[in-house]
Amino acid sequence: MPKHINSAYRVHATLSAACARPGNQQMWEVFAKVFEIQHPNGRKKIFEVNRMLDLLYDEIEKTRAQMKASNFSEDLYEPAFTLIEQRITPGLLFNDWHGYKAALEPILHTLKFCSEVLPHEEDLVSEEDLGAIREALKELEDVLQESELPDYVKAFIQQHISIIKKALRDYQVIGAKAFKTAMYEGYIQFVENEEIVTEYQQSEEIGLLGKAWNGVKKATSYTLGNEKFLTAGTKLAELGLKVAEHIDKTQK
Numbered sequence: 001m002p003k004h005i006n007s008a009y010r011v012h013a014t015l016s017a018a019c020a021r022p023g024n025q026q027m028w029e030v031f032a033k034v035f036e037i038q039h040p041n042g043r044k045k046i047f048e049v050n051r052m053l054d055l056l057y058d059e060i061e062k063t064r065a066q067m068k069a070s071n072f073s074e075d076l077y078e079p080a081f082t083l084i085e086q087r088i089t090p091g092l093l094f095n096d097w098h099g100y101k102a103a104l105e106p107i108l109h110t111l112k113f114c115s116e117v118l119p120h121e122e123d124l125v126s127e128e129d130l131g132a133i134r135e136a137l138k139e140l141e142d143v144l145q146e147s148e149l150p151d152y153v154k155a156f157i158q159q160h161i162s163i164i165k166k167a168l169r170d171y172q173v174i175g176a177k178a179f180k181t182a183m184y185e186g187y188i189q190f191v192e193n194e195e196i197v198t199e200y201q202q203s204e205e206i207g208l209l210g211k212a213w214n215g216v217k218k219a220t221s222y223t224l225g226n227e228k229f230l231t232a233g234t235k236l237a238e239l240g241l242k243v244a245e246h247i248d249k250t251q252k
Contacts, residue, residue: 025096
């Protein structure tokens with residue numbers, strides 16, 4: 001188990017996974033594998049890689065700011081951050097990974113050092129809980145393929161599937177915030193389409209959607225810690241709890 005879970009830990013984990021990939025691929029292909037991006041449209045796949053790398057840059061900036069606020073000398077970590085920003089950019093995504101991999105491997109220990117000296121921010125969601133969300137989505141997608149629900153209802157459900165899949169992907173880079181954001185987005189969708197949930201709440205498809213959202217709710221609570229989650233006074237947390245109320249309706 002890692003000592004501390006924070007932005008530096010996630011940057012280290014992401015780049016370690018990338019460096020473990022073969023060097024005879026283009027950079028975008030490597031990160032598509034790391035981020036588990038499986039889009040049939042190659043162009044959209046690359047756009048999604050760019051989006052994920054943008055999130056990674058934000059985590060690097062957060063780590064840099066936290067290290068600057070510490071008592072450690074900048075020359076212990078700043079060269080590593082600069083190297084990452086120079087080697088992983090949108091303009092280089094079509095280059096062979098081999099050379100960049102070789103340049104990044106030596107600085108992984110610096111990222112691990114940062115992760116251990118910076119504070120612990122959150123607990124990891126268990127693989128079992130993440131797997132339960134994925135299984136719920138797979139079950140829902142299988143049922144949706146044979147569904148006789150109206151197209152607009154299936155489109156509504158598909159929107160929620162996309163939100164949850166995005167949260168699962170983003171979680172590996174930005175942590176718990178991914179699930180908080182998903183619950184906020186899910187809440188907006190439920191409010192704007194509450195009549196769909198009300199009319200079709202007895203359907204198998206809406207029931208399975210509720211099952212998937214309950215998995216997200218559990219992951220959010222697990223990651224933030226029950227005490228923090230229940231006492232959070234932010235508007236985002238309040239909206240997240242309202243999502244849970246909508247979800248509960250689908251289980252009745």
